[in-house]
Amino acid sequence: MTAIPMGTSIVKKQIVAVSGLALVGFILAHLAGNFNIFLGPEWLNGYAKHLEELGPVLWLMRIGLLAAAIVHITFTVLVTIENRRSRGVAYAVAGSRGGTTFAKKTMILSGLMVLSFLFLHLSDFTFADKHGSASIVAGANGGESLGLYGIVWNAFLNPLRVVVYIFAVCCLGLHLSHAIQSCTQSLGLSDEPVLQRVTFASRVIGALAALSYASIPVYVIVRHFTVGIGV
């Protein structure tokens, strides 16, 4: 009656789970790649160059990720609309017995925040001109381009960018803190003891992902005010 004909409610959540897992895989791989920044410009630029040299394979991965993201977002939005309808009349007093959490209640919001940030992030870094003016750091490398490293360095010396970036990775961490255990549950992989452990692991991974991503702008700022860029 109110259901949008996209498979049963369980199939829908399992589609959300599988597409979400693909995105979690990307988030972790992307983080591992980003850690090259701590090793210096050669490492980060080398990593970026290596990725670009993958050519069609890189594009295949990007298309795969895009497809996973589109599926994930379409289904979560549909499911959220259905869920809003299914209550009917709202409660005058809304209570909780501690089953739900802030992260769970804000999944759609944190997800949409990460999505909006993604457009900014892609234009700032992924599709930025790696040798353009944004890649030149004042007083470093004899005024020559520092590639992606230079772009990242310049971006994170802008306080507004840093605030937006850290806010976005916090949303991401919050999203992950529920997402991973939710996937396990939706795919039916958990029993009671497993669920407890996975819930804990999910929160740890969420917190670590947010902290790790946030460490990048913090590193740039700290280095800028201490030893400097060093090239």
Added chain:
Amino acid sequence: MSATIDLTLKVWRQQDRSDAGHFETIEAKDISVDASFLEMLDLVNERLTLDGREPIAFDHDCREGICGMCGAMVNGQAHGPESKTTLCQLHMRHFSDGDTVVIEPWRSRAFPVLKDLVVDRSAFDRIIAAGGYVSVRTGQAPEAHSIPVPKNKADLAFDAAQCIGCGACVAACPNASAMLFVAAKVSHLSLLPQGQAERRRRARAMVAQMDREGFGNCSNHYECEAACPKGISVAHIARLNREHLFASVMEKVTG
């Protein structure tokens, strides 16, 4: 003589399905702390009747927490503030003198309000009719020990079988989803040897009926488990997800 308390009730009053409904404030004075919540409502209703007013309609039957008939949202909590307690087993000693108690019916599009706190839960009956049973030839009861059941499975099945179908899971779920109810029924039967023959058909048919009734989708908030008067674990929902996935894949493979 036991202690008494005075309460202010804000009760949902609704004449019938088509009425928009409203909250009515009713003073409930001199309520014994030894009374159950339903006995408190009985007393209030007696007084309302004597005053020539319409008593509050609410569902109830066994009043010992095993039939699943009673239930209402009390200050935003399904079956009231005590955990693993049905409304009939909730006692007034858990309230304080002067408290305001807001009483609302279960809210779900699949549970239309019939009158005041009484909702139509026949959606649950239709889900059961879709597959929540085992088909057996009637006749002499077979010897119980002729079908061996492993101890761990019997325990899990029994946990699931405790579901009394009260609807608190739907009422407490932020999405008004009936997943814990359906999971308890599917889990109960799929764990036992008697449930194997119809196992795949059951998971698909009950979930399809649940969707048709207009319940929300589960998004793993786990408010249901916290609200369930029988403490049924969301691990049964994981089992239902697994059962449904397997049944759907097998349906595609074997047709």
